[in-house]
Amino acid sequence: MKWLRTLVLFNEGGVLSSNGWAAVHQSYQDAIEKIYHPPFSGALTLRAKRRRNNGKDFDRNGVAYLRSHFLRNMLELEGWTSEGDVDLDKERQQPAILLYPSCEHYREPITSGFGGFDFVTTTLDGLKVAIEWETGNISSSHRSMNKLAIALKTGIIQVGVLIVPSRDLYSHLTDRIGNIAELSGYLEMWESLRPKDGKGLLAITVVEHDALSDDPDLPYLPTGSDGRANQARKTRAKN
Amino acid sequence: MKWLRTLVLFNEGGVLSSNGWAAVHQSYQDAIEKIYHPPFSGALTLRAKRRRNNGKDFDRNGVAYLRSHFLRNMLELEGWTSEGDVDLDKERQQPAILLYPSCEHYREPITSGFGGFDFVTTTLDGLKVAIEWETGNISSSHRSMNKLAIALKTGIIQVGVLIVPSRDLYSHLTDRIGNIAELSGYLEMWESLRPKDGKGLLAITVVEHDALSDDPDLPYLPTGSDGRANQARKTRAKN
DNA sequence: TATGGATCCATA
DNA sequence: TATGGATCCATA
Numbered sequence: 299m300k301w302l303r304t305l306v307l308f309n310e311g312g313v314l315s316s317n318g319w320a321a322v323h324q325s326y327q328d329a330i331e332k333i334y335h336p337p338f339s340g341a342l343t344l345r346a347k348r349r350r351n352n353g354k355d356f357d358r359n360g361v362a363y364l365r366s367h368f369l370r371n372m373l374e375l376e377g378w379t380s381e382g383d384v385d386l387d388k389e390r391q392q393p394a395i396l397l398y399p400s401c402e403h404y405r406e407p408i409t410s411g412f413g414g415f416d417f418v419t420t421t422l423d424g425l426k427v428a429i430e431w432e433t434g435n436i437s438s439s440h441r442s443m444n445k446l447a448i449a450l451k452t453g454i455i456q457v458g459v460l461i462v463p464s465r466d467l468y469s470h471l472t473d474r475i476g477n478i479a480e481l482s483g484y485l486e487m488w489e490s491l492r493p494k495d496g497k498g499l500l501a502i503t504v505v506e507h508d509a510l511s512d513d514p515d516l517p518y519l520p521t522g523s524d525g526r527a528n529q530a531r532k533t534r535a536k537n
Numbered sequence: 538m539k540w541l542r543t544l545v546l547f548n549e550g551g552v553l554s555s556n557g558w559a560a561v562h563q564s565y566q567d568a569i570e571k572i573y574h575p576p577f578s579g580a581l582t583l584r585a586k587r588r589r590n591n592g593k594d595f596d597r598n599g600v601a602y603l604r605s606h607f608l609r610n611m612l613e614l615e616g617w618t619s620e621g622d623v624d625l626d627k628e629r630q631q632p633a634i635l636l637y638p639s640c641e642h643y644r645e646p647i648t649s650g651f652g653g654f655d656f657v658t659t660t661l662d663g664l665k666v667a668i669e670w671e672t673g674n675i676s677s678s679h680r681s682m683n684k685l686a687i688a689l690k691t692g693i694i695q696v697g698v699l700i701v702p703s704r705d706l707y708s709h710l711t712d713r714i715g716n717i718a719e720l721s722g723y724l725e726m727w728e729s730l731r732p733k734d735g736k737g738l739l740a741i742t743v744v745e746h747d748a749l750s751d752d753p754d755l756p757y758l759p760t761g762s763d764g765r766a767n768q769a770r771k772t773r774a775k776n
Numbered sequence: 777t778a779t780g781g782a783t784c785c786a787t788a
Numbered sequence: 789t790a791t792g793g794a795t796c797c798a799t800a
């Protein structure tokens with residue numbers, strides 16, 4: 299898989315020039331570049347999107363393969379350990395909200411956890427890093443970015459990275475997944491959330507396939523979970 | 538349907554005390570309170586979530602009915618006209634982004650439109666209002682809030698409202714839709730996006746059913762064939 | 777083609 | 789039960 303570019307939305311406290319950031323970026327770039335299809339082929343070649351016989355729908359590649367290979371590479375090839383969830387304090391101060399029409403002050407209780415990040419680790423120089431591999435729905439990318447921004451602001455991480463498909467890759471994968479084009483109008487918002495003190499770097503890395511192919515012998519990356527993927531293909535083949 | 542509360546996350550330039558806000562809030566509160574099920578019953582009574590015979594899945598209410606009735610009520614009962622899309626300028630200034638590792642300055646082009654809001658109108662005193670009825674996936678609520686915040690910052694609207702189910706209502710509707718509980722940890726982030734000059738009010742309104750029922754003669758609100766619905770139907774048919 | 781939405785899935 | 793995710797739908 300191809301690393302295209304890494305956008306640094308903000309960089310406070312010199313994180314960008316730290317050894318930890320350089321090491322982490324090198325590693326996850328490697329982990330990206332070692333995602334292959336077909337396996338061991340040395341490149342990510344995807345079957346191109348193709349209109350089905352019904353003239354309406356498309357055959358596309360599922361996304362689970364890419365995600366699991368990235369995470370596996372980070373652990374097995376790059377040697378990082380994942381630390382599981384970091385969680386935000388539910389007791390942290392809520393902003394002063396006004397109720398309407400009573401105009402009373404109000405603090406909405408925080409009644410939901412913060413979930414986790416796909417991958418959390420700590421660099422040798424002590425930077426806590428959260429990486430989100432984003433092949434969920436594009437709206438899910440908004441939640442991921444919001445979460446990274448809050449975690450950076452709160453100081454529970456110092457590096458936050460979202461990895462997201464290019465618009466071109468997007469079109470060959472499951473419909474409506476995250477992509478840089480649909481995030482581009484929001485970058486200024488996340489940039490404005492930079493922490494005023496302490497260390498914090500927020501980045502978006504854009505990735506793409508190495509090649510496309512129309513070879514009918516190249517299978518699409520499977521969709522859904524193992525059992526149902528086959529079943530779905532059968533259903534389609536029947537029509 | 539029951540209006541539970543309206544949280545005002547920020548209020549700049551005295552919008553909260555304007556006639557326009559009072560009129561709009563009264564109207565959309567009315568439009569909420571006139572969503573009935575069964576039709577004309579004067580209340581929103583929902584069939585309660587129920588575990589299916591397979592012991593695993595649940596029967597729940599779909600959400601399209603609620604959405605379409607809200608929008609209809611705003612137009613037909615409250616007499617507002619909808620103005621279609623407001624759109625953000627694609628030429629607006631992008632933040633100064635740094636590329637890594639080159640450390641060049643870069644401006645990611647804005648290559649995606651901003652979509653629209655569910656409902657846009659203007660009050661008699663000239664406030665441009667955007668209302669989002671949020672029964673999409675919870676992650677979609679993040680995009681809606683982000684979009685409202687940017688539109689307020691940019692000044693193309695002065696009032697932004699998200700209408701979202703309570704956690705209790707949430708549990709009886711399509712799995713994983715928007716709900717106040719899962720937004721509660723992010724309120725401080727959106728609050729911090731308040732525009733520094735000009736007028737701007739950002740609010741979240743929480744809604745709920747009036748009553749629940751286990752009466753087998755009360756049908757669930759119908760579900761569409763969106764998302765993974767067909768896939769699930771096939772699975773069910775097979776069992 | 778583009779964008780917001782709706783629905784169910786996997787897993788801890 | 790809770791949370792992030794994956795998938796396909798509707799419509800302009």
